[in-house]
Amino acid sequence: MRALEGAGTRTGRAAITDGKGGFILDRVSVRAPIGDEVRVALGAAGVCHTDYASLSWDGPLVAGHEGAGWVEAVGPDVHDLDLGTPVLLNWAIPCGQCKQCETGHANICERSHGIDPENLGSSRAGQDHTMWQGQSIERAFNLGTFAEFTLVRRSAVTPLLPEIPLEQACILGCGVMTGVGSVLNIAQPQPGDSLAIVGCGGVGLSVVQGARLAGVSKIIAIDLRQDSLDRAKHMGATDLILVSPSDTSHDQLTAQIKALTAGRGVDFAFEATGVAALAFLPLRLVRNGGMAVQVSGAHGPVEVPMPWFWWDKRYVTPLYGGCEPDRDFPRLMRWAVEGALDLPSMISKTYRLETLDAAIDDMLAGRTAKGVVIFENGRSYV
Ligand SMILES: [Zn+2]
Numbered sequence: 001m002r003a004l005e006g007a008g009t010r011t012g013r014a015a016i017t018d019g020k021g022g023f024i025l026d027r028v029s030v031r032a033p034i035g036d037e038v039r040v041a042l043g044a045a046g047v048c049h050t051d052y053a054s055l056s057w058d059g060p061l062v063a064g065h066e067g068a069g070w071v072e073a074v075g076p077d078v079h080d081l082d083l084g085t086p087v088l089l090n091w092a093i094p095c096g097q098c099k100q101c102e103t104g105h106a107n108i109c110e111r112s113h114g115i116d117p118e119n120l121g122s123s124r125a126g127q128d129h130t131m132w133q134g135q136s137i138e139r140a141f142n143l144g145t146f147a148e149f150t151l152v153r154r155s156a157v158t159p160l161l162p163e164i165p166l167e168q169a170c171i172l173g174c175g176v177m178t179g180v181g182s183v184l185n186i187a188q189p190q191p192g193d194s195l196a197i198v199g200c201g202g203v204g205l206s207v208v209q210g211a212r213l214a215g216v217s218k219i220i221a222i223d224l225r226q227d228s229l230d231r232a233k234h235m236g237a238t239d240l241i242l243v244s245p246s247d248t249s250h251d252q253l254t255a256q257i258k259a260l261t262a263g264r265g266v267d268f269a270f271e272a273t274g275v276a277a278l279a280f281l282p283l284r285l286v287r288n289g290g291m292a293v294q295v296s297g298a299h300g301p302v303e304v305p306m307p308w309f310w311w312d313k314r315y316v317t318p319l320y321g322g323c324e325p326d327r328d329f330p331r332l333m334r335w336a337v338e339g340a341l342d343l344p345s346m347i348s349k350t351y352r353l354e355t356l357d358a359a360i361d362d363m364l365a366g367r368t369a370k371g372v373v374i375f376e377n378g379r380s381y382v
């Protein structure tokens with residue numbers, strides 16, 4: 001382990017939200033780590049629909065919450081990370097002390113998710129971690145991965161297997177974890193079960209991969225775009241349904257699902273579109289006693305006829321695929337190295353920070369499953 005002395009402030013480029021749906025690129029400075037903090041030089045950052053949403057949040061914020069990079073400096077209390085170690089950043093930073101963390105539900109850590117806001121300091125970096133124009137600035141999800149450097153708590157990073165390139169590894173930290181984890185940790189289908197997924201973007205494709213890993217025999221991919229369905233087929237979908245824009249009642253889709261399942265409906269149906277009006281559609285696709293899973297984080301008021309819940313149907317909205325970092329990231333990495341989890345095919349296009357706007361446009365238009373921003377200088381800082 002190299003000596004830690006001399007780690008000064010680092011200055012690098014970052015995408016800073018304007019609160020009005022846009023962002024600017026500017027330089028921010030990131031102070032040296034103290035205590036158990038780790039400073040990471042970013043190598044790659046995935047682009048997620050939530051990043052688009054974050055451009056309109058109260059800010060300014062350094063944007064981005066999927067990322068991987070190299071340990072560039074550590075605080076004096078970090079003894080288990082070498083400088084230069086490749087790491088994955090995890091936005092659901094567990095405090096390790098609350099009831100949820102202690103019972104295996106780190107994804108819904110009470111200190112990270114507002115139950116105990118006074119104690120947020122136990123899971124995020126200390127004060128004045130990042131400065132912009134002479135002022136302290138916050139980061140999306142306490143990470144801010146669209147930046148050359150980020151300063152986080154030790155609990156926000158997981159060492160990566162060196163066999164996985166960072167541009168592939170970075171997407172483990174949100175989209176892949178959310179999709180694969182929602183299947184394996186939450187739904188827990190058995191071999192031979194049937195599963196439908198509405199929306200085949202980055203999260204939806206990860207649901208397909210999770211279903212394939214679980215041995216689900218009938219994986220029905222549903223989308224408005226044929227190229228999204230083609231990607232789903234490549235990931236292991238067994239049946240494809242191209243939804244007609246005129247099927248606004250979804251009666252046609254529901255009938256197609258019934259036809260594929262001997263009239264019963266699927267055992268599990270997922271929604272990954274982010275469209276609030278579709279959030280309860282999975283209830284119409286599952287059999288009696290089946291499970292509907294909303295993984296898109298869809299917001300907004302929706303009217304739901306109660307009979308959609310009949311009979312004994314369950315509706316769940318897991319956060320981040322029930323991510324338990326110590327359990328889930330090592331196995332996702334192992335599957336990626338073995339080829340059981342296909343990361344390369346998830347990534348449609350890579351970008352530079354200067355072309356982040358194009359990455360967001362491509363994602364919103366459905367041209368990409370996952371776009372990834374590459375930081376060309378990252379490795380040179382460590
Ligand atoms: Zn906690």
Ligand SMILES: [Zn+2]
Pocket residue numbers: 048049050051065066174175
């Ligand atoms: Zn995300």
